[in-house]
Amino acid sequence: MIVAHVRGHRVRAxxxxxxxxxxxxxxxxxxxxxxxxxxxxxxxxxxxNSMLIFSSLVLxxxxxxxSQIPGKHLVKAYLGALPFILIASVSVSAFSGPExxxxxxxxxxxxxxxxxxxxxxxxxxxxxxxxxxxxxxTLIATLLMLTYKYLLLMSEEMAxxxxxxxxxxxxxxxxxxxxxGLSVLSYTAGMIFVRSSDRGERSYEGLxxxxxxKEFxxxxxxxxxxxxxxxxxxFLVLSVALVSLQLGVVL
Amino acid sequence: MHIPDGLMDPVVALIGWxxxxxxxxxxxxxxxxxIKEKDLPRVAVLSAGIFVAQMxxxxxxxxxxxHLIGGALFAIMAGPLLAMVGMTVILLIQAMMFGDGGITxxxxxxxxxxxxxxxxxxxxxxxxxxxxxxxxxxxAGRTKSFWDSIPVACSAWASVFLAACACAAELSVSxxxxxxxxxxxxxxxxxxxxxxxxxxxxxxAAITVGILAYINSVASKSPSRTSGDGKTVIxxxxxxxxxxxxxxxxxxxxxxxxxxxxxxxxxxxRDGLEQTMDDANVxxxxxxxTAPFSYGENYFAALFMGIVGFVVVALLCSGTIRxxxxxxxxx
Amino acid sequence: xxxxDTMSLTYSYDDGTLALKDLSISVDEGEKVAxxxxxxxxxxxxxxxxxxxxxxxxxxxxxxxxxxxxxxADDVRKKLGLLFQxxxxxxxxxxxxxxVAFGPRNLKLDDVEGRTLKAMRSTGTDHLAKRRPHRxxxxxxxxxxIAGILAMDPEILLLDEPTSGLDPRSRAELVSFLKGMSRTxxxxxxxxxxxxxxxxxxxxxxxxxxxEGTMRELVSERGLLxxxxxxxxxxxxxxxxxxxxxxxxxxxxxxxxxxxxxFGRTVERERRKNASNR
Numbered sequence: 001m002i003v004a005h006v007r008g009h010r011v012r013a014x015x016x017x018x019x020x021x022x023x024x025x026x027x028x029x030x031x032x033x034x035x036x037x038x039x040x041x042x043x044x045x046x047x048x049n050s051m052l053i054f055s056s057l058v059l060x061x062x063x064x065x066x067s068q069i070p071g072k073h074l075v076k077a078y079l080g081a082l083p084f085i086l087i088a089s090v091s092v093s094a095f096s097g098p099e100x101x102x103x104x105x106x107x108x109x110x111x112x113x114x115x116x117x118x119x120x121x122x123x124x125x126x127x128x129x130x131x132x133x134x135x136x137x138t139l140i141a142t143l144l145m146l147t148y149k150y151l152l153l154m155s156e157e158m159a160x161x162x163x164x165x166x167x168x169x170x171x172x173x174x175x176x177x178x179x180x181g182l183s184v185l186s187y188t189a190g191m192i193f194v195r196s197s198d199r200g201e202r203s204y205e206g207l208x209x210x211x212x213x214k215e216f217x218x219x220x221x222x223x224x225x226x227x228x229x230x231x232x233x234x235f236l237v238l239s240v241a242l243v244s245l246q247l248g249v250v251l
Numbered sequence: 252m253h254i255p256d257g258l259m260d261p262v263v264a265l266i267g268w269x270x271x272x273x274x275x276x277x278x279x280x281x282x283x284x285x286i287k288e289k290d291l292p293r294v295a296v297l298s299a300g301i302f303v304a305q306m307x308x309x310x311x312x313x314x315x316x317x318h319l320i321g322g323a324l325f326a327i328m329a330g331p332l333l334a335m336v337g338m339t340v341i342l343l344i345q346a347m348m349f350g351d352g353g354i355t356x357x358x359x360x361x362x363x364x365x366x367x368x369x370x371x372x373x374x375x376x377x378x379x380x381x382x383x384x385x386x387x388x389x390x391a392g393r394t395k396s397f398w399d400s401i402p403v404a405c406s407a408w409a410s411v412f413l414a415a416c417a418c419a420a421e422l423s424v425s426x427x428x429x430x431x432x433x434x435x436x437x438x439x440x441x442x443x444x445x446x447x448x449x450x451x452x453x454x455x456a457a458i459t460v461g462i463l464a465y466i467n468s469v470a471s472k473s474p475s476r477t478s479g480d481g482k483t484v485i486x487x488x489x490x491x492x493x494x495x496x497x498x499x500x501x502x503x504x505x506x507x508x509x510x511x512x513x514x515x516x517x518x519x520x521r522d523g524l525e526q527t528m529d530d531a532n533v534x535x536x537x538x539x540x541t542a543p544f545s546y547g548e549n550y551f552a553a554l555f556m557g558i559v560g561f562v563v564v565a566l567l568c569s570g571t572i573r574x575x576x577x578x579x580x581x582x
Numbered sequence: 583x584x585x586x587d588t589m590s591l592t593y594s595y596d597d598g599t600l601a602l603k604d605l606s607i608s609v610d611e612g613e614k615v616a617x618x619x620x621x622x623x624x625x626x627x628x629x630x631x632x633x634x635x636x637x638x639x640x641x642x643x644x645x646x647x648x649x650x651x652x653x654x655a656d657d658v659r660k661k662l663g664l665l666f667q668x669x670x671x672x673x674x675x676x677x678x679x680x681x682v683a684f685g686p687r688n689l690k691l692d693d694v695e696g697r698t699l700k701a702m703r704s705t706g707t708d709h710l711a712k713r714r715p716h717r718x719x720x721x722x723x724x725x726x727x728i729a730g731i732l733a734m735d736p737e738i739l740l741l742d743e744p745t746s747g748l749d750p751r752s753r754a755e756l757v758s759f760l761k762g763m764s765r766t767x768x769x770x771x772x773x774x775x776x777x778x779x780x781x782x783x784x785x786x787x788x789x790x791x792x793x794e795g796t797m798r799e800l801v802s803e804r805g806l807l808x809x810x811x812x813x814x815x816x817x818x819x820x821x822x823x824x825x826x827x828x829x830x831x832x833x834x835x836x837x838x839x840x841x842x843x844x845f846g847r848t849v850e851r852e853r854r855k856n857a858s859n860r
Contacts, residue, residue: 038354045257045264045355048432077350081255088258091439096431103432104258111256116350125676127347137279139286143340146295147302149674151344152716154303185309186461193300193462194469197293199671204292205635206672209664210730211688213656214288 023068025121030130032228036235037118043239044110050099052246053106059238060113069120077116078109085109124148129218138215145216149203154196161188252320252418252448253345254360256353260425260433266511267421268358274366274504275339278332285332294329298337301325302344304462309454317451320364323372323410324459327403331373331501338365359421363414367505372410374501376402377494400460407459408452413505415448420509424516583647585611585738585766586632591641593624593631601627603790605641609738614760614767616781618774620811623788625770626667629740632768633664646737660689663736667743669720669727678702678718678726679711685734701733705759721752741769745776774807775815778836786810797836817841824848830855 025033044056064074085108093101122130128148132141259267301321308316321341326334339361345351352360379402419441425434434440591605601624609615617625630636632643634655643650645658666672675681683698691697702708705725710718715726724744731739744760745753753776760767760780771777777784778797786792786800792810793800800806801818808814814822818834821844825831830851835841 041256041353042355045353046261048429081350084253084255084258088255088435091435091443092431094439095426095436100431107257108255111353111355112350115256115346115353119348119350123676124348131347139279139282140336140340140343142291143295143298143336144343146291147298147340147344150296150299151302153670154299158303158306183461186458187465189300189304189458190462190465190469192303193296193466196300197296200292200296200299202666202668202671203674205630206666207674208635209633209659209662209666210672210685210734211660212684213688214291217684217687 023121025067025069025117026123027227028231029222029224029228030122030126031133032224032232033118033122034127034130034134036232037114040235040239041111041114043242044107044114047107047110047242047246048103049246050103050106052242053103053110056242057106057110057113060110064113064117067117067121069117073120074113074116077120078113081112081116085112132216132218142215146204150196150200153199153203154192157192157195157199158188161192252360252363252414253342253352254356254363254418254421256355258425258433259356259359259421260429261355262428262515263421263425263434263512264355264359266358266515267356267360267362270508270511271358271361271366274508275335275361278335282332282336290333294333294337295340297325297329297333298340301337302341304458305341309458317447317454319455319458320368320411320414321455321459322364322368322414323376323403323407323455324462326369326373326410327376327406327459327463331370331497334369334373335365338369341365359418362508363417363421367417367508368410368414370501371413371505372406374406374498374505375409376406377498378502379405381494381498400464403460403463404456407456411448411452411455412445415444415452417509418448419444420512424512427516583611584608584644585613585646586768587642587644588632589642589644591628591631591639591643593627593636593639600789602631602639605787605791607785607791609766609768611766612764613783614769614781616769616771616777616784617787618771618777618784618810618812619787619792620772623811625772625787626742628787629664629742629768629770633662633740634658660734661737662740663731663734663738664740665727665731665742665744667746669723670716672727672730673715673723676714677712678707678715678729681715681726682707682729682733685730689734691734697733697735701729704732705729721748721756724748724752724756738766738768741767741771743771743773744769745771745773772812774812775817778815779838786812798833798840801834801836 044060047053047056065071085105088108089101089105092104119127125145128141128144131144132138301319301324304319304321304324306318308318322334322338325337328334329337342352342357342361342365346354346357346360419437422435422440422444423437426436426440427434435443586607586609588605588607591602591607592600593602594600605628607615607617617628619625627636631639632645632650634650637652637655646661648654648658648661650658673681675684679698679702682701683694686694686697699708702711705728707722707725707729710722710726715723718726728744741760745756748756757776757779760769767780769777769781774797781797783795784797784800785794786807788810793803793806797815801814813819815836817838817840818836821831821834821841825834829848831844831848832851833844835844
């Protein structure tokens, strides 16, 4: 289980994979999901017309709604991304007026929501496998898998240590000037490193003992089927529509 | 500093992707020949570790918190090439699994945090080390004395600050060339981003020093490592004069990366900014800052020139010191 | 040709401490040999060395006739199935099924699905096929790890403390599982009760070889095992204590079955003694 603090909000990686099982998204080939959703997000990022931004936001939310992923989870994830989005929107409002500010908020939200759905609706290994089959460089693919595995190990370690720290009365300080707090923090981090590097080394030996050599074998050999193609087609149509409308408006 | 999609002007984002692909592409080509199998778990552990370390929020006063980027730490521990790849992996996981940082923005995020931060951190670290220890070989990252930790702290702070400069530049240029549709205006983005990260950088410096100190103290006391090739997993690079040249190259690369952005800005920025000024004046009742506007353009240029100047001076200094140091080498 | 052969094997850790000294161990095909010794004796190191993870070393190691060297390490590993002490060090994939298939897939063996299924069936984990390994209990994880090794169909199994950390029931199941398997095995353990049940022969190790023989032989040599920092099996302790109380125990048993048999015989002897005393 990975507990991440995405700007202060705890998001659990295992919970992500759980939701994946619940949704129909789970059954779509990872490559199709990646191509379709990422393509759509790219198009959303290009929108500058207010009406189109609004439409793309509506489409994103609709997609999220249809995805069968628990709303509470998506909302929490969205809240994690919100601070930076808000800062950008507010400062744009200050300079160019509230309409532009709203555009900024709408556009960044429309882009981040499908990404969150993709992340929640796909098993992590499937995602990596999909990236791999889309010709991501092998070294990066291998490192992704290994890093993810070690993350799982380390998160457990960290959770245990955090509890151990609190059990001994440690409370984080108020400011950067709290040298004791900072030093405990960095010593904790250092300890995690050392323990995990031992673990990581043993883990790697475990892999090599089972024949692993520099590259993970591609394990899912699913083929692209009709549902996958329809999925991509829907996003393609929407993207093309948005782009042509935008060009039409601009021209 | 994870930039979401839809914030930056598409042209800026595209430049980010282009630079990212080129730099990482070259890095991967070099690594393909040089990487050894035992490097794989080492880098993955570091990536995982720094990912986790990034989650440690530290308070910066005033109720806000900051967190570690880890680019300098990674580079000091594993060298610049592996650090760039390792940081990229971290960003990929964050973007794909948590939606932290978009995909159109991935190029820029990687540029800032996975290329500029490690390269500048590593470069400055080795140059400073060279300047202070020019006459003797020292183990990198060794922080047994206060003076040893200065290069680490400085390079860590600088890595954050330079990445922030890049981010601020990207935001300002996005704003300027898109007529205010993308990005954040310079008078806001530059002080805010730089100010915030100047403070965060202190935390990063402290934590980086702390982590390296801990690892060094543990590594020297730890019982025999039973790995087959007899080397400890966390092995910090050694400082030697030849690295200084590469360090300088690294820093120059960092600044070269800014050039396309600057040209784009110079070509289109002026019109965009004037456009925005018109927008601002036309708005009624909304809080508009008019006075700083005339400095908007100058902010960015001044910043850029200032940094270039600093680097040139630093290179001159280090070169001079080495020349002087050669005469005093005790051998 | 022996399945496994080491000759004058010597190995030191990085800091110079000696880990193994002048070991010459051989294992015949189909034989099950247990390496026993206290903690720090080098048992784990020995297994990892044979699997090619601790180089360089002095002496020779031959696995199925192939000499272990840097260049042959991968090929040697193909013949071996190394089971780590901590299953989490070996389990990697998101589902049990995929994890068991990991080995055969890496080695590019044929009929990956068939092997996977067979391995899961023989370890009783086929009902867990789609489950996530890191949610399972420790005992089940061990089984999954074993399945992963068996799926590669290695000639020799190297088991590092297989019974450690298991609850009594799981341990008993594992012991009978290993006992019933007909494969060449080298087991490193300090669980002498398990070693007694499973192994044909034991090697007592404390950096260098202290003794060798069947469990019965080792137990009969007074103080040998204790001197090596080990505790003799429970049943043996019991019967030694019975013997010192004056009962006519002929040979000290080392397993439960032997104990039951010996008990019967002792009772018989006692009865005859009493009968002849009257």
